[in-house]
Amino acid sequence: MESYEEPHSSYNGERRSWSELKNVVCDLRRQLSGLSTMVPVSVSFRTLPDGRTRIYFLSTPANGWETTLLYVDVMNGDHHTGSHRLQWLPVIEANFQNLSSMSSRFSREEQLLWERRRVATWGITSYELHQESGKLVFPAASSLFQCLDTGFMTFKTGKLERGTLRLTYAHKGGRSLADDPLSAGIPSYVMQEEFSRYQGYWWQPQCTGKA
Numbered sequence: 001m002e003s004y005e006e007p008h009s010s011y012n013g014e015r016r017s018w019s020e021l022k023n024v025v026c027d028l029r030r031q032l033s034g035l036s037t038m039v040p041v042s043v044s045f046r047t048l049p050d051g052r053t054r055i056y057f058l059s060t061p062a063n064g065w066e067t068t069l070l071y072v073d074v075m076n077g078d079h080h081t082g083s084h085r086l087q088w089l090p091v092i093e094a095n096f097q098n099l100s101s102m103s104s105r106f107s108r109e110e111q112l113l114w115e116r117r118r119v120a121t122w123g124i125t126s127y128e129l130h131q132e133s134g135k136l137v138f139p140a141a142s143s144l145f146q147c148l149d150t151g152f153m154t155f156k157t158g159k160l161e162r163g164t165l166r167l168t169y170a171h172k173g174g175r176s177l178a179d180d181p182l183s184a185g186i187p188s189y190v191m192q193e194e195f196s197r198y199q200g201y202w203w204q205p206q207c208t209g210k211a
Helices: 018-037 099-105 108-116 189-195
Strands: 041-047 053-059 068-074 135-140 143-148 156-159
Antiparallel strands (some): 041 053
């Protein structure tokens, strides 16, 4: 009768402290985050006036650890029979502030929203593209930023100001919303957690194309 040997286990029976377990979990999350950010996500296609196809996506650049907005250009009629690696280029200008240094400015609501959405990456995690003008809008550090991509010039980034040419007013029984600590229009925890309704909407009048 053949002898049977139990498989060797790396568990040595030692109990770990809470701080040691926390470090293990943080290291694992860091490794998983690094693997996930290497794959481009949120891919968008836009045709430039000269016929080029510009592809926008979110990923981590070389020698970086924060997710940012990148792009590649595919020339019209550019066909390759073999493997061809496209060059990743950053959309945001180089002097854009480091998001990790502004982590203390994140609001409590934004931090909780990231936890509910299971976002394990830092940096730019979403964006919106206007196909015709090439304007990109993305949230960062509890603010909205815009970037105009014409396809032929250096990208400029600016913070969106909270202003509009149209006057809007809301009230609740004579109480001003500015003085009332209660808020409205924010999905409840159940709606965010169970129904995955995180989308918000920004209103812009059609009177100007520069805002």
